[in-house]
Amino acid sequence: MKNKLVLFIVLFLGVYGFAFLSSVNAQSFFKNTSLFDVVARKKQLQKQEYASIRASCMADKEMIKQPVKKIPPPVKGLKTTEGYGSDNSMSDMGWFLMIHTGRVMVGDVVSAGLIKKSLLLWSEANALSQTEEVHDAYYALKRALMPVIISYQIIQDDLSSKERKQIESWIDPLVRMIDKKFDGDVDHNNHRYLADSVLTLWGDITGDKELYAKGKERFKIMLEQMNSDGSLALETRRGARASWYMRHALTSLVVIAEIYMNNGEDLYSMTKDGKSLSLAMNYFISSVRNPLFILQDSSGNYIPGHNYNFLNQDFGTLERRGGKRHYMAFSHIYISHYGSDNFSSKRLETLMSETGFKELPLIDDYIGGNATCFWGKP
């Protein structure tokens, strides 16, 4: 009998302990601070001087291109497309999440509910899991995941552990899918940078050190790849879109650097033979300011898109594009990191004040949402 009692106590303590530890794990397992500190930013946005940014977080009517309460139906998988470009069937869901994450940041509970509902719906449907295993379909998936992860991160406190488990069980395999290599340029260029930015974010949030380490590894490889003038040859050979793709690469690199920065490791300052992220940034800005600077590199005219005339660079990247997104959204992160007392940051800020900053907010899938809301300063 005495033995039975001891056994009961041991079992009771074991089960209770396991449950306790599991709950502790679940709490510390998922970070609020990764690409940015959600809690601190929410608090900052409450300040009076952030009124204009709060407005950006809400996004005006013009920005909302569809009924904001209508959750886009789950997409089973992304497909390869014919010719240039990639599957954009995630576009509506991405936009839906990005609009609402901004609003959640300023306390919009309706938006929080919509995000929750949409993520549960999509996870239940195991959406995107049937994505074709070809590089351009996977590229679309890479692009889709950042808003999904950020929106989940922002509302995860409102979820039950069951709901969290459901959503995480949906996101995690999707994230791991995009680690796939295709034996091609996409394993080395902005496609890969984007994949690694997603892997790093997910690794950081979920505590998967292996995934997290990919960001730093990519940074080192990128610095090896970089030319001494800061150009990334796989991007700048892209004809009229040379500058465009250079910016694509920079976006994901800035995302990776920011995640590491928030973990106390400064990749912004990492150098290799005088090459650094800021050198690449300067190259990009110089190419925008003076197309002659990128002309020779762009003459490779490698898969340039629909415009074969590499003599005239496509600077559409500086303007809000059709889907209301803005490719320069990442500039908020960079400027926020450096402030104005840095050469490249100052140049970027000047450029943006002449262009993108005139049409705030800047929202983009590549940085996971409403950059003005997450990093913008009044």
Added chain:
Amino acid sequence: MSFKQKNITIICGILFLVVLMITGHSSCLAAKDIQILFLKAENLEDKEQSILLWHDILSELAGEEENNNNPVISERLVRYNIVNDYMTLFTKEQDMDHLVNALNFIRNFKDSNEQAWSYIYMINIITESVNIISNQKLYNFVSNLIDDTERLALSFNNKDKSSHIFYALSMLLTKTQNDISVFEEENLSLVHGFIKNIERDKHRIHILKQFSRLAKGKDFYPKQYADFYSVMAQDKIEESSLIEIHNYALKEDFFDLAVLSLLSIEKEKQRTKKLFVFFENLFKQKEMSRARRVVKKIENPSKAVNSWSKMAQHYLISGYKMQSDEAYEKALFHAGRIKKSSSREKAYKLIENRKKAAQKKTKKQSSIDDNPERYKREAAIKYIQDRDISNATDIARTIKDSIYRAITFRKIAEIQLSFNDSYNILKNVNNLDKRFYTLPEYDQNMHVSSEIVNAYKQEIYEHLDDDESGLYITKGLSSNIGSFIHKDSLPEKLSYNGDTISTMIPFAKGAEIERSYYEDTFFNGKFYSVYGNAGFSQDQRTSAPEAIIIENGITDISAVYDALKDMGIDDYIIKTGHTYLLRRPLVINNNASLVITGDDVHELRLSSETGTYLVNVGNLFVSDTKITGWDEKKDAPAFAVYADKRKFRPFFTAWSRSKTYIGRTEITALGYGNGKSYGLSFSAGPKKWFKHGNWANINRPTGIITDNSIRNALYGFYSYEADDVALIGNEYVDNIVYGIDPHDRSRRLVIGYNTTYNTYKKHGIIISREVNDTLIMGNVSFDNKGTGIMLDRESNGALVYGNTLFHNKQEGMTVFESDCAIIAANNIFENKGSGFRIRNSYNMGLFYNNIFRNEGSGITAYNGTLKGKPVHKLRDFDLDPYDELTTVSAIGNRIEENGTGINIESIAALYLKGNRFINQSPKIVRGVWFKENPDILFRYNQEKQGLVINRTCPVLPKKLNVQKCKYRENKTLYGDGQDELINRIAQSICAHSIVYESSKHGDMEVFHEK
């Protein structure tokens, strides 16, 4: 300049001085300050102000010790920003001054690539903002920019770089506004030429589509392209239409069009497939140049590996090592491009296997073993191994295959040299420890010290000074003189052979082929003035004769032919199978190379009817082929005799800066009797070119000619101020005046293992007029109308070693007015004249030669007055001065059964030691000295010390630097008892005058003291 800027400049100036005083560094602003200036300049609205600021920044950057410290703000970026600001100003104000300013600024760029891209940027901005056709001034400005950019692109060694420039230029030129070309046809037509310089398929197809829409139906390109451009202008380009054009092009032999039509197939898979099949066909037809040019266009890595490794294998088997290496490199490069690792490994394996297979089988060995005339070669070798060179050469000359005959003669020469090589030069040429080449009996302990030599000189000096008889005869020093020759690196070049050339033949990489008016280049001037406009006009049937010019790059005859055909010119080169008939002069310009190999060209015929010749100012590589002066009317080689010497025949001339490499090639019927047009000529110049350049820095022509058969040239080889040419192992037969004739100040030539025979008019080998420091070694020279070998007109410092000279109609070897030579270990027999004939030549060392059965003397040496003699009436004594001074040291020679042993008359000094006279009847010696002193030869010649006979005071017409002889300086002639006499001559001490008279002895003029 704004007030603020002025302040910055002043502060900067002060800082500059302070920093300079303290640190000695000239840098002024810190990187941070430069960044501030940069930001200011970048954001200035006023572009004239920003340009000033950019220039300030440029000055600052130039002052930085290492620009690498500032990679963010590079000088290139700042330069580009200046160009950009000028163009912004132009766009705004449409003022051409801004363009001129930009242009002047860009022209100072050191980097021509930067220049080219800046020009392209300018053209783009101009054509984007202005309708240039309506503004003639602007149009001309843009046209000049296009020309400059093209010129820059052509100057790049990097094909990829220039390809991108041509792509950009083509894109600019095919620009349209409202579907109308921005450019006039004259400029638009340039794109036709640019297309072939665009390397990437997609780029080319892109341009072709744009260009074809504008070019369709026009006549500014060769007519064979009409259908092609019509097809390419269609919205949907049918593959079948392109194949039709390809087949038409093949039928009409428009190779470039045949390739282009396949390259224009849009689907990569189909394009690759067709190109690969085309390659395989060309490979089978042994059109290797064309095959290579097709392989270059295959972008698919697996197919490229397959074709490049096949090419590499072929090159390796054929002995073209450099080409093989490069083809293997390309195969490896493409293998590295294969993405799938298993396929990549497979590709590496294929390359390796093909390499191994090729290494097992070399063409050279099999061609020797399989030759149907092998039995003759073997018989000849048997004779020479039995030391019967006469029968060996008799057999060898009956071999019909010229190159097989040439290499058989070389083999004979090599074996014969191994017999002659008493100083073991062949064994020790690469022995770094050896200072001297030595006889087996060489005794190092017998080297005389400078003290002994000085004492001996003093003894002679006293006698020479005192003795009034005019002759001083004494014993020589006991030394090892004659048993060694100071080592020289030149004999190393005797190892050159046909493989030396074939292994160094570079990979043709494309060059510009131009047709040019004949007188448009300096390099034709010499021939133009000689043959005359009338001559060339008549031959080419035009009032404006033309030449073909090869510019920049490396090309071959097949590619030149195709390029001409592509231009619509089909009668400058006529191709029949692998035989090419060249019908215009061909000039290989500086920075260009031409390759002619048996791989593609079985014979290159140079038409004598159309004034054809080859001129090299760049690099020429010839291997395993034939070059023939061709009589089109007779459809046969343009053979000639001496009487035809004024009649034009094709020739080859290499000018300054050129390098010429010819191996295993049959060269026939070249050259006629006008300057530098003698056959194979290497000459410094031309003078007209000299006037336009800094000639101190321009290299003289050079090259290697080895294992060739050279027949019926006016001169088999001629040079004028050429350096370091190596003539090794060639056969010179039936040449009209000379076999080998280096002339006029040519230096350090190596003439070895050649066989020169049956020269119609004069000598087998002659070096003449200050041809210094020549090595003439191991040659076989026989049956020539003149002598076997001659040193002539102050050709000093020669080593004449181990040659075999026989059955010549004059002497075995003649030395006229040439000084400071070692003539050793030669085998000289059965010549009509003397074995050696030496006139007015001093510091002569005749060591251990084998001289027998010559009809004249074994050795004849004498002084002679040339002025006033009828035979020398054409000689220019200012150009070709001479000194009546002869000194000879004859040591260890074997003198047997000659008309006379030694015939010495009136020379200044003679040293005799250890010469052996065998069956030397009727006379061992002849000449005044021996008449007066009959016993002296016997007294001392056989003794260790030898015999020294010195004139006390020969009188010379001018002061001579007679001691300046490398064989005295390096002690090869040390202690031969002539130094003091030479000193006296050098110091013009002598006051006595000796007067000579001459008499005829048969063909020979002999001088006697009066």
